[in-house]
Amino acid sequence: MSEVLTVACPTCGKTIIWGEISPHRPFCSKRCQLIDLGEWANEEKKIPSQGDSTENDDWSEQPD
């Protein structure tokens, strides 16, 4: 008895299955996901690089 959890795509309202079958959940597709993000126009563009994640490694938390 395994219930199938379904959700409605926030963009188009299409019912999708909440699971690995829907990698873009809660959206029904990548397109809807991009539309929601307002980046549908840049769909074919690659996501910009992560940038330099040079966080200052603060090791000041030394036990005394």
Ligand SMILES: [Zn+2]
């Ligand atoms: Zn959708």
